[in-house]
Amino acid sequence: MSFFQHYRFSQVGLALQEIIDEMIEAETLDEDTQNMLLLQFDKAISSALSTWVKTKATLRGDLDHYRNVENIWTFYLKNAVIKLENVEHRVDDRLRIIACDGRTPSTGAGAKKAKK
Numbered sequence: 001m002s003f004f005q006h007y008r009f010s011q012v013g014l015a016l017q018e019i020i021d022e023m024i025e026a027e028t029l030d031e032d033t034q035n036m037l038l039l040q041f042d043k044a045i046s047s048a049l050s051t052w053v054k055t056k057a058t059l060r061g062d063l064d065h066y067r068n069v070e071n072i073w074t075f076y077l078k079n080a081v082i083k084l085e086n087v088e089h090r091v092d093d094r095l096r097i098i099a100c101d102g103r104t105p106s107t108g109a110g111a112k113k114a115k116k
Helices: 011-025 031-052
Strands: 057-069 072-084 087-090 095-100
């Protein structure tokens, strides 16, 4: 199973990468362990977000442009308003939304049914 790596660019992911870089410089961590740690982070953050986050968001805004590369959608909104639990947040600049199919290849869109 493959996991998306875009969570590595979140605040938590960047902090983890910074600590890993420091450990590599101090020669207390090798590159194989670094790769294993980052893969485990990808798995853990994906699992935690799908399990624990239950808040629904409502987004409004003017679609500036969008793209789809390898089934990863990126939307750019202007004049965006995000509503979380009845609290509205206005985005002054453009808002970038990255959307990925979170299903595994065996259950995701376009998956073939197994023959009996």
